[in-house]
Amino acid sequence: MSTLAGEGVDVSCVIRDKKAPTAIYFKEFKGYGDPMIYYYRKYSAASKFSEADIQPEWLxxxxxxxxxxxxxxxxxxxxxxxxxxxEQAKANGLTVSFDPNLRRKLWSEERARRVLLSLMPLCDIFLPGLEEAKFLIGEQPVAEYGKQFLQIGPKLVVMKLGQEGSIGFYQNEAVQSPAFRMDKVVDPVGAGDAFAAGLLSVLLDEDQPLDENVLDICLPKALKRANLLGALATQFKGDWEGLPSIREVEQYIEGQDMITR
Incomplete structure (x- = not known):
């Protein structure tokens, strides 16, 4: 909580459970490939969330x-x-983004697919990767993924394409943005969350972020920033600790030298 508060996150609605532990996971680095992840989330405080915990002040x-x-x-x-x-967020007029963030170790594939598909109609922005798209509706061409996901309910579908960058679909439009190339990958964990942060930080600067005319102008910038943050997140160990400020992002994109001292 102290760390979150130090980053400017409002923690006033946090619920403390004296009988349940905070979940934890470990990353094992082998020097090649993705790190192995070991989850210890069973019986954690967060695992006990239910509808009874929802508070109106959250939204x-x-x-x-x-x-x-x-x-x-x-x-x-x-x-x-x-x-x-x-559902409450939609009823209150909020826009909703949903990253499926598939974690096969946490639940069965059958339940994961059923639940994730049931949540899609409730989001405005859907953020799958290629592996997650294939898991949800089978192997398809990228354009077909965009078309089918839009039919389920989201107004904007943004797909993470790895080394090919990303592509956004809305209405009858498709906008692709190339990846930022990095010489090496230190730790890929957290790249998807950084991508989402980059995308949303641009869109939510707009009063009507999902308006077609707004997306025509803002989506290319949003995809570019998302790709950059996703790439930068692979350059340090940890999920978020090395992520840049907005000013640093703008300097990087503009090619400006950063003043460090």
Whole structure:
């Protein structure tokens, strides 16, 4: 909580559970490939979330809700919990983004597919990677993924394409943005979350981020920033600790030298 507060996150609505531990996971680096991840989330405080925990003040002063597919996988009632939060957000006029963030170790593939597909109609912005898209609806051409996901309900589908960058679909439009190339990958964990942060930080500067005319102008910038943050997140160990400020992002994109001392 101290770390979150230090980053400017409002922690006033945090619920403390004296009987349940905070979840933890470990990353094992082998010097090649992705690190192995070991989760210890069973019986954690977060795994006990239910609809009874939802408070109106969570959404009262917000304009956007971002959720991931990890939360519904944590416990017996967390899927119903996150679905209700999304429904209330939509009812309150918030826009909702959803990153499926597939974690096969947390639940069965059958349940994961069923729950993730059930949440898609409740989001405005859907953020799958290629592996997640294939998991949800089978192997398709990228353009077909965009078309089918839009038919389910989101107004904007943004797909992470790895070394090919990303592509956004809305209405009858498709906008692709190339990746930022990095010489090496230190730790890929957290790149998807950084990508989402980059995308949303541009879109939410707009009063009507999902208006077609707004997307015509802003989506190329949003994809470019998302690709950059996703790439930079692979350059340090940890999920978020080395991420840049907005000013540093702008300097990087503009090719300016950063003044460090």
């Amino acid at each position: 009262a002063n917000a304009r956007h809700l971002h959720v991931t597919g990890i939360t519904p996988a944590l416990g017996e009632r967390t899927a119903d919990f996150i679905k209700k939060v999304m």
